[in-house]
Amino acid sequence: MTKHTSHEIDIVKSDTTKIDAVDFDNLTFGRTFTDHMFICDFENGEWQTPRIMPYQPMTMDPSARVFHYGQAVFEGMKAYKDDDGKVWLFRPIDNFNRINKSAARLAMPEFPEDYFMKGLTTLLQMDSAWVKPGKGNSLYIRPFIIATDPAISASPSNNYRFMIICAPAKAYYTGKIRVLIAEEYSRSANGGVGFAKAAGNYAAQFYPTSLAQEKGFQQVIWTDADTHERLEEAGTMNVFFRINDTLITAPLSDRILDGVTRRSIIQLAEDNGIEVQVRPITVTEIKEASKNGSLKEIFGAGTAVVISPISAFEHAEELFELPNIENSYADTLKDKMLSIQHNMAEDKHGWRYMV
Amino acid sequence: MTKHTSHEIDIVKSDTTKIDAVDFDNLTFGRTFTDHMFICDFENGEWQTPRIMPYQPMTMDPSARVFHYGQAVFEGMKAYKDDDGKVWLFRPIDNFNRINKSAARLAMPEFPEDYFMKGLTTLLQMDSAWVKPGKGNSLYIRPFIIATDPAISASPSNNYRFMIICAPAKAYYTGKIRVLIAEEYSRSANGGVGFAKAAGNYAAQFYPTSLAQEKGFQQVIWTDADTHERLEEAGTMNVFFRINDTLITAPLSDRILDGVTRRSIIQLAEDNGIEVQVRPITVTEIKEASKNGSLKEIFGAGTAVVISPISAFEHAEELFELPNIENSYADTLKDKMLSIQHNMAEDKHGWRYMV
Structure with missing residues (x-):
């Protein structure tokens, strides 16, 4: 040396x-x-x-x-x-x-x-x-x-x-995942460290996630610890819901990570004429939307997989399947993200940084 | 070797x-x-x-x-x-x-x-x-x-x-400490890992504790993350309140550590004819008790210091001083604990274990 x-x-x-x-x-x-x-x-x-x-x-x-x-x-x-x-x-x-x-x-x-x-x-x-x-x-x-x-x-x-x-x-297609909505466990408290990438936040998720996996689900959608009604994150990712043609994700709080992918997806969606709502979204709302057919997509967003589409969720022992959508927002937005990241598309927001 | x-x-x-x-x-x-x-x-x-x-x-x-x-x-x-x-x-x-x-x-x-x-x-x-x-x-x-x-x-x-x-x-007398009751920060969530001695629980307390220290308090009394009304732990210790001659501590939950010292103090207090109530206790209750003179003592309980008496607490910018009590429960119970631990008193519950 x-x-x-x-x-x-x-x-x-x-x-x-x-x-x-x-x-x-x-x-x-x-x-x-x-x-x-x-x-x-x-x-x-x-x-x-x-x-x-x-x-x-x-x-x-x-x-x-x-x-x-x-x-x-x-x-x-x-x-x-x-x-x-x-x-x-x-x-x-x-x-x-x-x-x-x-x-x-x-x-x-x-x-x-x-x-x-x-x-x-x-x-x-x-x-x-x-x-x-x-x-x-x-x-x-x-x-x-x-x-x-x-x-x-x-x-x-x-x-x-x-x-x-x-x-x-490696580039890999993980396939769609099935998720369990948390009814008992939670990942962060008001006034806690959920917004931070603090090491302890992650180990705390392992056991509830393993219980979900035993039931045949790959990840947990975390809800607020008070009511377990507000949908906040999916595993270690932020989470997006598409109801009709509107893309919805929870607002930032001290419980929710300010994801770089989350922020970029919101911007890219808006750039592409998709209406984005950053607002609380509840379990009740997505269950009703699933039943009346307006819930089109759910996906996680994070650095490791960019976008991870979800095929089904379970809550209170009730399973909800999501439809297969052509030209899904998940696929479209993931492709646009990757194209910018790999210098294959215009970078109008100046997100790329040459090493 | x-x-x-x-x-x-x-x-x-x-x-x-x-x-x-x-x-x-x-x-x-x-x-x-x-x-x-x-x-x-x-x-x-x-x-x-x-x-x-x-x-x-x-x-x-x-x-x-x-x-x-x-x-x-x-x-x-x-x-x-x-x-x-x-x-x-x-x-x-x-x-x-x-x-x-x-x-x-x-x-x-x-x-x-x-x-x-x-x-x-x-x-x-x-x-x-x-x-x-x-x-x-x-x-x-x-x-x-x-x-x-x-x-x-x-x-x-x-x-x-x-x-x-x-x-x-070393045996050391830390003196009484002054504590700040948490109104914004919290140490654990319902469905979280607060009951466990998980490493991440401790680092999460450092920053809020440092803010309390800047204000002249040694520790934070943690409250529930939902309402910040229920008194749950003091720093890294369980916490006890004496109102008149009754000793009160919060019940165990997934937010509260099942402290060995806590459990032993409850038993020793009962052994000595002290009425113990294991029930939720609120900020409002201790503020009122302090004002009407019935709040006699607050102390933390944990392995490191056994019992840590508290001289004052602040909540909502209002400071409450605790009285100086002769023969306090804190001193009495700490002495009884130490005597059992050091093989200087009868061990009727079989707590000592000879190495």
């Missing part, structure tokens, strides 16, 4: 690459990582010199606060390669802003924008061979911050580690 | 001890750890051979699920040394049962009772010099389980690590 300082990032480049051992046609999401990772430690009240080094395990004290108190936040983003071999990000500043919003809610220090963007782009330039061209192929990017202070007092850590790791992701 | 297998635990004993370098009169809680730690890994669907080894940092992959999704649970317990040099635990089976209840809610595998008790007692026997005699001195014990699978898909981990680490804790 050769060590040299470049652009204010200490870089140790891997002498070898693991890429030749990777079967890009058979990738399991999130299990294969690229050759390098980005690290920046927060010590003595400030972020230290960032580093890029070969992807490798790291040493942690068993008392590190992240293990005990879940003081950890993350982001999910993607890089895409166009047919000219150029690598693109999609609205990266939105992810940067959100990780700091999440960090603030968890009493963690904000990460500097220049470190974030420089670290991200330098890492992607070094590992650009891992971004495969082709619509739907991507490199999934995981920035995260963890509390590393070796002390188990239940208070904010003094030391943190910001990292970026990257995993190649 | 000498490696040998004993009692089905692989033991690597430290050749040296760090104990001589420790100033037991000036301990910061949770920063100093004993010579050994207990580890047991869950792999291939089962818990592997447990190990005790010198306390040391460990290697983790940056993609380990605990860093990303907060799949982690813990317990807090204490060991005490009596004047004959015998080491005692307090209701350890309750902690064992609760870590598995927490684990189940976070879709983690349950840990076997014999591994837990054998690991705990063997570790304490090896590090017994770290348990100092004297009422209030103790060894704080931290069992915890973390998700170690190196993969960032948002689903339960396949691999886990169970550990026990121990930190000596």
Whole structure:
């Protein structure tokens, strides 16, 4: 390995690459990582010199606060390669802003924008061979911050580690999923951390989701904890409902993640003349709409799958099947998103960012 | 280091001890750890051979699920040394049962009772010099389980690590604390994980607590997320209110931790002829009781401090001071708890457990 300082990032480049051992046609999401990772430690009240080094395990004290108190936040983003071999990000500043919003809610220090963007782009330039061209192929990017202070007092850590790791992701058609509407469990409270990409929000969903899976559903549609009437998220995605030709999604609150895909879908729908309503939508409303035939589509929206169409939902032991729609909003909007992300369509909102 | 297998635990004993370098009169809680730690890994669907080894940092992959999704649970317990040099635990089976209840809610595998008790007692026997005699001195014990699978898909981990680490804790009088009643933030939702010792519950409290601290309060009394009327927990403790001579604490729910100290305080109060009511108690009720002079005491109850008396609370910008009471329930019950824990009083409920 050769060590040299470049652009204010200490870089140790891997002498070898693991890429030749990777079967890009058979990738399991999130299990294969690229050759390098980005690290920046927060010590003595400030972020230290960032580093890029070969992807490798790291040493942690068993008392590190992240293990005990879940003081950890993350982001999910993607890089895409166009047919000219150029690598693109999609609205990266939105992810940067959100990780700091999440960090603030968890009493963690904000990460500097220049470190974030420089670290991200330098890492992607070094590992650009891992971004495969082709619509739907991507490199999934995981920035995260963890509390590393070796002390188990239940208070904010003094030391943190910001990292970026990257995993190649294949274009795949997941098929439509069936979802169970939550009647008992919930993912977030008023005044809680549901709007943040806080690590603990995700583990809390695993058990209720496993119960849904035992009943033959892939995901849970989360409802508000008070009444279980308001439809809020689908699994780890925001959720959209199409009633007649109107697209409806819940308004942001401290329970709902301000999804970059959610925001982009709303804009793209409006750009394409689709009426969008951002308002509370209830279980009762979609059950009635399903019964009278006006409920046309439900889909989840998030970075990992862009749009995940839903074929059926169950509530109070009653199953509701959604119709098969030609030229669905889900398919249309997903295709438009992918075309912008892969530099195959006009980017009128300036969402693409060249690495 | 000498490696040998004993009692089905692989033991690597430290050749040296760090104990001589420790100033037991000036301990910061949770920063100093004993010579050994207990580890047991869950792999291939089962818990592997447990190990005790010198306390040391460990290697983790940056993609380990605990860093990303907060799949982690813990317990807090204490060991005490009596004047004959015998080491005692307090209701350890309750902690064992609760870590598995927490684990189940976070879709983690349950840990076997014999591994837990054998690991705990063997570790304490090896590090017994770290348990100092004297009422209030103790060894704080931290069992915890973390998700170690190196993969960032948002689903339960396949691999886990169970550990026990121990930190000596000094008897200290924290003084009375001032608390702020939560009007906006909350710690848990109906149908959420508030009843579990889930890592993420704790980081979520740090920011609201820091806001309270800026206003001159040490802790937050958490209220229900729906109405912010029902008084539920104080910081990371259960909370008790004394109105006239009746002791009141909120009933258990999926938002409230089933505290071992809480349960013991209820029993000890009843044993001593104090009327205990386990029922919802509201902000309105304690404000009125404070105004008419019937609110005598508020205290938090938890393993770390046993009982933490509260001198004042603020709600809606209005400050309520509590009276100074001779022979307070807080002092009386704390002393009775400590006497049982330190083998200085009859243990009629069989709570003590000799190591």
